[in-house]
Amino acid sequence: MADSSGRGAGKPPAVGPSTARGARSKGRTQDGSGLDKGNLQSTLLEGHDTALSDLDLSAIHDKSVVRKTPQLKKKSKKAELSSSSAVSEKSPDLLQAMEMMESQTLLLTLLTVKMENGLSAFEEQAEKNLEILCKEKEKLQKKAYELKRRLLLCQKKKELEDFLDVQIEMLSPLEAVASRFREQYKTFAIALDTTRHELPVKSVHLDGDRQLFLDELQQELKTTRHLLGELGIGSSEDNAKAFNVLRELREVIQKKDLELRRSVDQVLELSAEASKEAALINQDVWEEAQGPEALSRWYFNPKEATDGETQEEIRSPLGHDEL
Incomplete structure (x- = not known):
């Protein structure tokens, strides 16, 4: 405001930052293009204020350079000079x-x-x-x-x-049954061990390989033997004693069987002899009762004897029919 009032009163412009700012404001009000250029230049310089210390402005006042440069360069240098002067005026604020x-x-x-x-x-x-x-x-x-x-x-x-x-x-009621089954199985095992050499094997049908079947059977027998050993069944001493007793019993039974067969044969022979004797005696009695005439008809003329007699008339004295 002070600068503008001074210019309106006709006072000469003073050298300083206020006059420069007043000149820039006047230029901006009179020429719009100058406003744009000034803004761009000042913005460019303020954005790159770190490079101000490297500027060399001594060549601007060189007349030989000014004379040799064209008019466009002169204008640009004048603008740079004005902007550099403005920057120098603002340097305290910029430094701060x-x-x-x-x-x-x-x-x-x-x-x-x-x-x-x-x-x-x-x-x-x-x-x-x-x-x-x-x-x-x-x-x-x-x-x-x-x-x-x-x-x-x-x-x-x-x-x-x-x-x-x-x-x-559930299995507690079966304990008594298991003990009874153990005894029965023990008896069965002893009998099987005694008669195993007499069991028929010719009519047994084996599926697959016979050797494989025998191996599996041997394994099962080992398992059975182990289980019987756990149950206390099948000790060797008991088996030997039982085998001896059974062998003696079998010999006695065979002897008795042979004696019984002989006795039966003798009884059958005696029965046959007795029947024969009884038949002969009966025949003698019957012949005596019938007389010689009946005998001659029966033995020599059997057809005549059978024509006039019935079955009831031809009976033996013992009451049996004579066939």
Whole structure:
């Protein structure tokens, strides 16, 4: 406002930043194109304020250079000169701003370094804590698996105990039957062991290989022998004694059988002789009762004897029909 009032009063313009700013404002109000160019130039210079110290403005006042350059270069150099003068006028503010920016940049750099150091330390601590947590997690998982396994084993054991209790309850009435079956099976095993060499094997049909069947049978016999040994059945001494007794008994039975057969044959012979004698005696009595005439008809003329007589008239004295 002071600069504009001075120009309106006809005072000569004073040299300083206020006059430069007034000139720029006047140029902007009179020529729009000049406003755009000034804005672009000042913006370009302010954006690249770090390169101001490298500018060499001594060549601008060189007359030889001005004479040799074309008119366009002169205009551009004049614009650069005006802008550089404006920048030089603003240099205290720019330096202060630059110092502030540098201090802020330094503070930001320090804060960044501190944050990075703190972040690295925090990352290391976090990694250590994570490793500790992973180890603790593995321990807890192992412990949980072990507890789960024990729980499953306890449940399985409990189920087996319940199942065994049910089996014992169901099989307890069969204990007496099992003892009786043991005795019967012992007797059967002794008899089978005694007579196994006399069992017929010719008519036995074997499916598949005979040697394989014999091997399987041998394995089953071993299992049976083991089970009999657990039950206390089939000891060698008892089997030997029983075998001797059974052999003696068989010899006695064979002798008695032979004697019985002889006695039966003799009885049959005696019975046949007695029947023959009885028949002869009966025939003699009957012949005496009938007389010689009847005998002559029967023996010499059997047709005549049978024509006039019936079956009832021809009877023996003993009351039997004579055939």
